[in-house]
Amino acid sequence: MDAFHIAPLLRTGIVAVWDVVCDGSGDHAGDASWQESAHLVFPYRGLWVRHDGDELAVAEAGQVLLANAGTTYRTHHPVPGGDASLVVQVEEAMLRELTPPALLCEGDAFVFAEQRLRLDARASALVAMLRHSLREGIAEPLEAESLALTLVTRSLGPRTAHVAGSTTGRQRLADRTKLVLASDLSRRWTLAEIAAEVGVSPVYLTQTFAQVEALPLYRYQLRLRLARALDRLADVDDLAQLGLELGFSSHSHFSAAFQQAYGRSPSEFRDAVIARRQRKG
Template sequence: MSAFRIDPLLRTDTVVVWDTVCDGSGDHASDAPWRAAPHLVFPYRGLWVRHDGDELAVAEAGQVLLSNAHVDYRTHHPVQGGDASLVVQVEETMLRELAPLALMRDAEAFAFAEQRLRLDARASALVAMLRHSLREAIAEPLEAESLALTLVTRSLGPRTAHVAGSTAGRQRLADRTKLVLASDLSRRWTLAEIAAEIGVSPVYLTQVFQQVEGLPLYRYQLRLRLARALDRIGDVDDLARLGLELGFSSHSHFSAAFQQAYGRSPSEFREAVIARRQRKD
């Protein structure tokens, strides 16, 4: 496999969707087909870092990266294992209708002011459903367009998307914490262990992370694990084993967390994916 693979999943006059996989050995493609227009990047596996000049954004599941046209973003991979993202490009006139002015730096030339937003759990579930539906070719173009536009609308909406921000120093501390957690999703970290890795006190770590990310550290780790479950759930038979592999203490713990986040149990979500495949066949 090449260092960076691009799989076109959908192309209509309204929406274009690509699935991208990087093995972590090189940079992301600078000549990618979406570069000429604004687009949204939804990481769903692994972790990578994107640089826009002196600013950086840690890209992991539960985030959307807002990307401007003709910008030479640089990437690097501080965590082994590679990464994967869904890239969604919406026709610009329609994107202007969906993007709040508060997120824009230059409305005339259409430029996002923010690098990234945090997503809520339902938006993350939409990423998984859109990807599964397109990869299995079980969504008609109209349905796929509707799913993609719903995802973009929810991602940019003021009630569901949250700008991550603080001072540069506190942002760096939060980003370093993310790298520690992403390095081993199955590990049951203690607060003291994470703080020791970062080189700060546990109290300071919890306060800063909450301020920067808008949620407690343990909930952030839970979201990482659940996002990985969404990525794998359509391709595994043993859901209890999947939960244990991702660090949940039991299947009931995994199932309850999944239900609370996405509104359905892991088995219900998996059955929905399988049912869509069967309808296609």
């Protein structure tokens, strides 16, 4: 595989979507066509870090990165294994209509004021559904546009998106913690082990991570595992084995967590994707 592979999935008058896969050996393309306009990046596999001057954003599943037109970002890959993201671009007038003013800089130009937002579980499920539908060619343009706009609306909406931020030092601690967890999704970390890896006390780590990310460490790790499950569900036969590979103690544990997060069981989600393939075929 090339270091950076771009697969165009959709292009209409108002929406464009790309599936972007990086093997981790090079920078994310700085000359990609979407760089000309503001766009949203939805990581769904692996982890990478984006630098905007002195600011950085850890890009992993469960986040959306907001990118401004004409901005060149530096990237690096602290965790091996590569990464993949869905890039969504919406026509600027419509994107302006969808974006709450609080997320924009003052002035006439369209400029995001934040680097990234956290997503809720339903928005993460929409990322997977949109990607599977477009990759398999089972979504008509109107349906695909609707899915993409629903995803953007839910991602930017004040009820489901939360600015991920705190003091610089606490944000960096949270980001280092994310790198530790993402390095081995199947490992059943203890709080003391994670704290030792990032060089702080367990109590301080617990309090700081919850303050910065608005959820406890164990919930964050669960979200990482479930996001990886979303990415792989349509292409695996043994769901029990998938759950074990992702660190769940049993298939029932995996199924219950998935059901609670996404409103349907892993088998129901997989069957829905397969059924859409068959209808299209």
